[in-house]
Amino acid sequence: MNNLAISKKLSLVIAIQFALVSQVSAADSDAKTDVTTDKTSVNDSYIEKMQIIGHDARLSKQTGSATLIDELELEQFKFDDINRVLYSVPGVNIREEDGYGLRPNIGFRGATPERSKKINIMEDGVLIGPAPYSAASAYYFPMTSKMTAIEVFKGPAAIKYGPNTVAGSLNMVTRAVPQSSEGLVDVSGGSDGFAKAHAYYGDTIDNFGFLIEGVHMRADGFKELDGGGDTGFEKNDIMAKLRYDLAGDAFDQVFELKLAYADENSNETYLGLTDADFAANPNRRYVASQLDNMDWTHSQVQFNHFITGDNFDVTTRVYRNDFERAWYKINGFKGGLVNRSLQEILADPDKDEVNSRFYNILTGSQDSVAEYEKLVLGNNDRTYYSQGIQSDLNLQLELFGMQHQFASGVRFHQDQIERNHTTDTYLMTQANLVSDGSDTQAATTDREKTDAWSVYLQDTISISALDITAGVRGEYIDAHYQNRAPGSEQDYLNKTTRIWLPSFSAFYTLSDNAGLLFGVHEGFLPTSPKQDPSIDVESSINYELGGRYNDGNFNLELIGFFNDISNLKEGCQFSSCGSDDDTEFNGGEVDVLGLELTSGYSITLTDDIDLPISLSYTYTESEFKTSFESGFDMWGDITAGDELPYLPENQLAVNLGLVSDQWDVNMIVRYIGEMKEAAGEGVVLSGSTTEALTVVDMSASYDFNQYGLVYVKADNLFDTQEIVSRRPYGARPSKPQQFQIGYQYRF
């Protein structure tokens, strides 16, 4: 059924694409003379299209905040954790969770970071979240270690990458098929049983190119489970690309097939600690989490077609992602006669005899006796798919005597989540979880499915020093919810949403090195298929104003932003509320404003040694504009003027290096201000804040030329650990000090 549907849509999208191309071809034919595009330039052009931002070292005229972290920067620290990469990007707010970045929580410009559900996460320009429309929470996140570029896009240009346009987009770029024989073997080991093996090899023979790349990563985990046990993880990722270049007289084309498989098995938990236990040992894990385990597999098939002529190019991507996950984890006490949430218990274990008793059971120092003292472990088993076809056209035209850069795109996307949740009941007996013998109970059993058409049109015209861009994005979302539990056939919701999102931006070039930018666009976040239609979509008007300077050696970008959110929308997941009902809440009008500063300069110390310095600073403030009472656990009773939770006022990252031809030493100092854990009063974490955190990471490498390269790195050099979050249950630490030594051999 789905395959049939997408086949029909595929035909339609291809028809649209060829209609556009034929128009372009016709318009182009008069001017077309001999085309002598060589293979390399076609590939360069194609590779650029796989990214959002170009690699231009000169002044970017991008009318919006766009940050590129290229392969060179990623290689400096060889980060495997996306959080650590993004801390250097202005305007990014992160709530850490497991310390390894297995399931990141990333937001931009004040958007709630929970499961990165408010940003578009893409890999090679394609939505990569498990089901971006139907279940936006990104429980799957691509392997950071294999990426060759990370791009962060905020502001008006985000209008090209839906459906979430309130915050922006994160595009992760995988390795391109190399032009000639090329390979790498990278092995490393480190503290807490960390080990990584990463290799790739690729080549291009005549018009045919291929690449195969694999990463294996594991760790024993830095947490110490009471009574012993593994708290680590194992991840695998393998990717293959096959590419065929076809150069022609009129057009050059690239065909590429990408196949990928990834899996993870991690003994991860949502259970944190009391503040007192955290102070004694932040890496402790209570025995009640001894069976917690996440197990997922992800597979991906993507076919890209790229065609380019003198003044146009069209990139078409057909994609299918499948994701299956089962997270078996402690949900809480069975309750009934006496009820307390794990968050309440761990927030104040000495409050009364109830909390004290439950705390003792969690830690295994007392056994479960009464029915309500049994522990419920949930297996949140979910199956997702995400598939679609998208085609993007770029066209340069002279119209009415003016240069136009026209961009348009159309996408048909389908995604689905099927939940098959179950629960099991355990007794805490002699500091071990023992089944109470009862049958596994079915919990949430449903399906959410979305078909979505998206289009965007954007035109940039250049008038002297002024580049003006106007665009619009349209989304038509056809969403379906069905309760799949027996006898619940009438529990369904069909919902269609249509929206047009305009954007306008301008860049004024002051000189070859400096320019000013301004942008305004409408932000939008759809509701999930099962949300009651009374829950509004999130909508906002986002403004930004700033300037750039780049003389090739020194660069500076300063951008102020103001997000005027007319209705803030949030939802409950286990990671935030400790419940999985996915209920969403209206938060009314909210203002978020801030300042983003990035700068870089390279000092030449000697003929051989440079000292690059860069910094990234973000100031953000936010406030609810109305007072209201909310059932959302991160809000509570809001008084106008309250700040958003998990949004630090100040964030700073300073990167220093010493770089020579053969060796380099790099240090990054990161400061993240304290964050409120609840916006208003009347909820468990009201008045609670995370601690401000300063972390220093270092890396160094020495290149033995044909014998390879040896590197060492230290994450959190000074071993400073603070509470990064008390959600969903109890205090959770940042990653402790971790050393790593590795060897890379390129061939």
Add this chain to the structure above:
Amino acid sequence: MLSQPRYSLLSIALTAALLSGCNESTSSDAGADYGNQDNTTSDFDQKALIANLVDGVITPTFEQFVSVSNQQVSDINAYCTAAIAFEQDSSDNTSLTQASDTAQQSWRNTISVWQQVEMMQLGPLLNDDGALRNKIYSWPVTSRCGVDLDVVSFENNDINGVPYDITSRTPARKGLVALEYLLFNPSFEHSCTGTVTPAGWDNRTDDDRRVARCEFAAEAAKDINHNAQQLLIQWSGDDGYGTSLKQAGETGSSFATVHEAVNKLSDALFYIDSVTKDGKLATPLGLFANSCGTSVCVEDVESPIAKHSIENITRNLEALDALFSGKEGLGFDDYLIDENDADTATELRERIATALANSRSYQTSLSDALVSDEAKVTATHSDVKAVTDKLKNEFINSLALELPQTSAGDND
């Protein structure tokens, strides 16, 4: 005539302006079972139902609890006077026994009203994880050793160097649970089995221990009465929860709709499911895990020392009956009839009456019945389950109400 650049700019601006006018639109259709129905369809006066339950049922019960808890203070003080006199050999055993019996009866009167209040857990009794409720009655959480320790701490007016303040003590060390232990326990030995024991207790005479326990009981009774008054204050008055229930749907009310407030009252009824049925009957019957594993366990009945468990259950059922029928005024039964579900109204009335008759027919305590006539207790459980099954299904569905989370699954 416009120049070409101006023409382009104008066209971009017009396009943007035109498109910005296309706002978001959402349309939907839902199945009959999707979500919670917002309200019922009849013109039943739900506001009148709330007003009657608040003014005619709940407020009088809360007021009665203030009254009986006040009497309890007097009766325990009198018992303490008798105990002191007895210790000083200035009175005889008969006077002491009479004072003790009066104090015990006063506790029974107080817990009997409280068991009706238990069925009316709303607003101030639920806030902060039921903090106020737990201060008055912490069951099933008890701490006999904790009470023994506090008897001595109160006597010495010292908690780790700080003057003793009962208001800051944890719930299981005070309240009606502690009073039962202090007034009914025939043994004067302490109940601590660990290394921490009440200082000097083992070296004291029973008469001295009686006085110490009684004086702490008097303090606990005073605290109960104080908390009972707090309950009434937070319930009644212009800013009270009862008033906000009655003003549901009005501007400034914390309830957006009247039906939302009706749902709060309906939530309270499900105490009969998660506490009365599961906690007071299924647990000691061994249908749920208990202190004996999963066999019959007399240790886990409510009010085991005073042997007041079945009376407690009876009071729960009487309060359920009052809330369901509205006594003399509008009740949930009238609402069901108005919603064309007279069958459910009748069946629920009958099932409550059956369960009440069963509980009133006990000739022995629940503990004794568990040993001598387990079938009778099982029948009581079945009678109560017959009520809760009806509440969870027809009652909820006919009145478009939402089931509270604690009763969402069937724990049976």
